[in-house]
Structure formats: structure tokens, C-alpha cells
Amino acid sequence: MTKYTMDFKLEVIQHYLTEHSYQSTANSFGIKRSIVQNWVRLYQTHGIDGIRIRKSKASYSPEFKHAAVLQLLAGKSIRTLAIELNISNPSVLFQWLKAYQTHGIMGLTPKPKGRKSMTTSTNKSDKAAKKAKANQTSTNEHAELLRRIQYLEAENAYLKKLDALNSSKESIKVKDKVLIVGELRQQGYLLSDLLKAAKLARSVFYYHLKQLAKADKHQAIKHEIQNIYHTHKGRYGYRRMTLALKQLGFIINHKKVQRLMNELGLKAVIRRKRSKYSTYRGQVGKIATNVLNRNFKTDKPNHKWATDVTEFKVVDKQGNTNKLYLSPIIDLYNGEIISHQMHSSPNYGLVAKMLDKALKRLQADGNSDSNQQLILHSDQGWHYQMKCYQQSLKDNGIIQSMSRKANCLDNAVIESFFGTLKEEIFFHGKNSRRFTSTDELRQVIDEYIHYYNHDRIKVKLKGLSPVQYRTQSLIKP
Structure with missing residues (x-):
């Protein structure tokens, strides 16, 4: 990687500040436009410290990394956050985000450096090694505890959404679970935790996510179904709904109407049994014969x-x-x-x-x-x-x-x-x-x-x- 001196950086920044564009400045000094833009923003945000050459590699605590990752999950861009945190290489933030999404908090914990010595250790070095091992064990336990808390938070958030959706005590569909997971994922919860809580395979989640992104080809029919349903105050089931749609010019099968009504959560009222009022008070006059005799059919009105x-x-x-x-x-x-x-x-x-x-x-x-x-x-x-x-x-x-x-x-x-x-x-x-x-x-x-x-x-x-x-x-x- 090319090292640039402080004087060179300041000369590039000064050239840009004298009413030159990023691209013209980059062409003048033979460097990439993104490098010019990064130096200028670091200088404007942190002054001379923002472009100072570091003699040693910067180290960041797991808490610092976690806070940065949460800002990225909240929607902040990597370049903007790198400038705010005075991180000269924005790709570092991407590495943190990837590690967090794969391993959670433990992915942000530093790994022990070097390798185990093959020579016989002295008593003093043994004590130091044991102390380092104990510290590492404590760090790992703490990270595992944080990871456990992180999963429980994701599970709790998922179950709350599920309870709100399942207030009608109806079965939850896979599509509903995918919508919940997608929403919570935007709030910073790990996808792996949410999928575990929802008992969804990763492939199933992405398949339904792709299907939801597609345009709904039945949108017009669904709109008419809702209009007809509410116009008739929920009195139409899928059979009469099919007939009403055909009158509007839709060519559609009753099974598809039934499926679409189920997707929309529309159901016709179901008749309840109730007591019958009777006008019978015994024989008070002449009883006529049963001429009709349950023959309810007729081919003409007023018969x-x-x-x-x-x-x-x-x-x-x-x-x-x-x-x-x-x-x-x-x-x-x-x-x-x-x-x-x-x-x-x-x-x-x-x-x-x-x-x-x-x-x-x-x-x-x-x-x-x-x-x-x-x-x-x-x-x-x-x-x-x-x-x-x-x-x-x-x-x-x-x-x-x-x-x-x-x-x-x-x-x-x-x-x-x-x-x-x-x-x-x-x-x-x-x-x-x-x-x-x-x-x-x-x-x-x-x-x-x-x-x-x-x-x-x-x-x-x-x-x-x-x-x-x-x-x-x-x-x-």
C-alpha cells in the first residue's frame, strides 16, 4: 500500500479547497478520487489529527466495535461513520459488520496473538501463561454471556410481534414470520438469531423475501374483493364473491377467490343457531291441508x-x-x-x-x-x-x-x-x-x-x- 506524507496530503487538501473539484484534484496529483474525498472529509471533521500518519496499528475495544456496528445497522453509511470515528480505512468497519453478523459479539472479541511455545517454560512463564489463559477464559465467558443476552433479546422481540399478529388465535403463516423477521432485522437484530427464534431455514426466509419483492399480479382483483366484501358488510362468501367478480368482467375460478380471500383475512358471517318464535296457540279455527308439500320450486313468479x-x-x-x-x-x-x-x-x-x-x-x-x-x-x-x-x-x-x-x-x-x-x-x-x-x-x-x-x-x-x-x-x- 502506498504511503503518503503529511505534506503531500495537506497539499492535496489545499488544492481542493481552492475551488477545485474532487476529480480535478485527483487528476492533478495522480491519485484516486475516493482518496481525495476521504482526506478532505477527515481534515474537515478532525483537523490535522484526521490525516496524521499513525506509527502503530490502531486497536479498538469490543465495546467500541459493537457501538460502530449498531450505527451501521441503523442505516449509517460506512464512509460517513469512518470519518466520524476517525478511521482512515473504511473497510475495517465492513469487516466488523461481517464478523458481527456471522458470530455476534464474539466476532468482535480480539483473538490471542502468536502461537503456543514449543520449548519448556520456566515457572515464571508458566504463571504468566496461566494468567493470560484465565483472562482469555473470562473474556470468552463474558462474550458468550453477551451473545446469549443478544439472542434472548431477539427472541423476545420476535415473540412480541408474533403475539400481536396472532391476537385472533389463527395459525401463523410462513409469510407472516418472514415479514416479522425482516422488520426486526432492520432494527439491528442478528438474522441468525431471528431465524432460530422463528424456526425458519435461511433458504426459506430468502425465498419468501424474494416472492414478497415481486409485484402482486392479483392486486386489482384483491382490491375489488375488498370493495365488494365491505360494501355488503361481510355477507359474501367466496361463491357469491366469484359471481360478483364475474359481473365486473373478471374471469376467475372460485378456488382462486377462496384463496385470495383467505390471504386477505376475509370470511363471510356464519349462521348461528337460535331459538324460534312460534305463533302456534292450538286449533282456533280451520287447519288447511299441506298443498305445497315441500315442493318449493316454481318456474314463474307469483305462483x-x-x-x-x-x-x-x-x-x-x-x-x-x-x-x-x-x-x-x-x-x-x-x-x-x-x-x-x-x-x-x-x-x-x-x-x-x-x-x-x-x-x-x-x-x-x-x-x-x-x-x-x-x-x-x-x-x-x-x-x-x-x-x-x-x-x-x-x-x-x-x-x-x-x-x-x-x-x-x-x-x-x-x-x-x-x-x-x-x-x-x-x-x-x-x-x-x-x-x-x-x-x-x-x-x-x-x-x-x-x-x-x-x-x-x-x-x-x-x-x-x-x-x-x-x-x-x-x-x-
Whole structure:
């Protein structure tokens, strides 16, 4: 390595300071540009001491080396740090960093110099050798202890991140571990310690790191999935999500949609079992026969309807329990809610008003097939046994049908609607929704039924909502 005198260094620095560039100065003196830049920065930071020629090789303690390495891991450049610490050869810092990343603290501990003497030692030299060995052993033990502490710190940091990520008690994926390790690595923890804590192979870590660096080719689809999911308040699973994406022009398989939703952590609400409200009060009138007989299929609208009453309980701010009753009619052709009525009491007026709305709707739509009478199916609730109810059906040419006693499956379609409505109103998302007044609940139910009819698509309706499906059937030749 070429040795430069102090006078030469000062002459180079002075030439640069007289408004010359690094490159022109280097060309003038026949040296590299990086050497000129290093001398100038050392001189500007430490004065004459920064460029003074050292008669002996500088020695640095493990603590000094460790502090320097931590600054490098924090993002400081090697050249900048070398100038700040007055280290003339920046490559020394790189060697420290490499040793630290490979061996930890022990990599920064100086190794014993020389080799063991082959001649017979005197008593005095033996004592000196034993003392040096004891000091070296103490140093090694201290370094091993620091290394152990260093690993435990890395393990503790990793487990904290893991606990925060695993708050939902779901299984942690390899990709999540790689993200945690990558983040902590930037904070100065050794990669070897983090991989050991995460139980990851080095090759696995770098493979997933490379995959994460690639552009996500499904980004556009994921964005639409999130929009659809949140628009429908978490009510769409992967099947209906696939249909919704196809309506937007995406050509995609349902298995891929399921995988992408899992990656995004999106899951549809799952229906819970709950007690059923019953309107049965014994036989108070005439029981109709089961004309429908679980034949829920029909090829035209307004040929088969079903109805029932369900109950909602609302606890107000004072702790009082209030009730709200819903009575809808559903068309078995497309699952559309034809009419509905709500009241705080399950009286006959609840059912009567619902029936009046449905009859007006029927007259407005008209029945395209006069040879096939409309069937209105219900359970054996007391409302449907009333003479006035049955007379209204008879006057409008509607055939009454009733389920068998204590057999809710005979009216499964309307029961399924009640289950869907309650699940998606009360239990959408991770937390249950609570209402403090029946007026608030009434408004939400009205909004949901409109959404159910016009916007909520169904798989069995070929990805259309009930109203869309009915409209499409009417325009077909």
C-alpha cells in the first residue's frame, strides 16, 4: 500500500479547497478520487489529527466495535461513520459488520496473538501463561454471556410481534414470520438469531423475501374483493364473491377467490343457531291441508308464496326489553320479499296489513297464467286460522296451504330467510350489533329487505339479485 506524507496530503487538501473539484484534484496529483474525498472529509471533521500518519496499528475495544456496528445497522453509511470515528480505512468497519453478523459479539472479541511455545517454560512463564489463559477464559465467558443476552433479546422481540399478529388465535403463516423477521432485522437484530427464534431455514426466509419483492399480479382483483366484501358488510362468501367478480368482467375460478380471500383475512358471517318464535296457540279455527308439500320450486313468479312471523328482542338503555315482530311474504320463484309489516305486538293486524300490501302488489303485477292459482303457505299459527284471513285468500282466488304441526321444514324457505336476516343484521363482522330502540331496528330491517331484494346476489339465481332475476325472466321471449 502506498504511503503518503503529511505534506503531500495537506497539499492535496489545499488544492481542493481552492475551488477545485474532487476529480480535478485527483487528476492533478495522480491519485484516486475516493482518496481525495476521504482526506478532505477527515481534515474537515478532525483537523490535522484526521490525516496524521499513525506509527502503530490502531486497536479498538469490543465495546467500541459493537457501538460502530449498531450505527451501521441503523442505516449509517460506512464512509460517513469512518470519518466520524476517525478511521482512515473504511473497510475495517465492513469487516466488523461481517464478523458481527456471522458470530455476534464474539466476532468482535480480539483473538490471542502468536502461537503456543514449543520449548519448556520456566515457572515464571508458566504463571504468566496461566494468567493470560484465565483472562482469555473470562473474556470468552463474558462474550458468550453477551451473545446469549443478544439472542434472548431477539427472541423476545420476535415473540412480541408474533403475539400481536396472532391476537385472533389463527395459525401463523410462513409469510407472516418472514415479514416479522425482516422488520426486526432492520432494527439491528442478528438474522441468525431471528431465524432460530422463528424456526425458519435461511433458504426459506430468502425465498419468501424474494416472492414478497415481486409485484402482486392479483392486486386489482384483491382490491375489488375488498370493495365488494365491505360494501355488503361481510355477507359474501367466496361463491357469491366469484359471481360478483364475474359481473365486473373478471374471469376467475372460485378456488382462486377462496384463496385470495383467505390471504386477505376475509370470511363471510356464519349462521348461528337460535331459538324460534312460534305463533302456534292450538286449533282456533280451520287447519288447511299441506298443498305445497315441500315442493318449493316454481318456474314463474307469483305462483307460490310463503309467510311466517318472527320476533326480535331489543334491550334499551334503561335495561328494559322491548319486542318487535316482522311478518313478510316471500316468493318461492326468486326469494323476493313481496311485502312485509312490523309491529310491537303480534296481533292479527300485523298479518292483515302484510296481506293487503301483497294483494295490491299482485294486482299491480297481474298473474300471467290464469290457469294456475297462487298458493300461499304458512305454518299453523293462530293468525292463519282466522276466518277473516282465510276469507281474504278465498276472495282473491289464493289457495291456502299449511305446514304439518311442529314441522318447520315444511316452511323452510321463509325460515331460511329469517336466519339470514338475523345473522347479517346482528352478527356481521367480528362483533355482535346491538340496538337500543325498536325504531332503530325497524329502520335497519327496512333497509336490509330493500338490499336483499335489489342488491344481494344469489348463487342459485345465477349471480343475480331477486329483483334482477324476476326482471330478466319477464323480458325473455
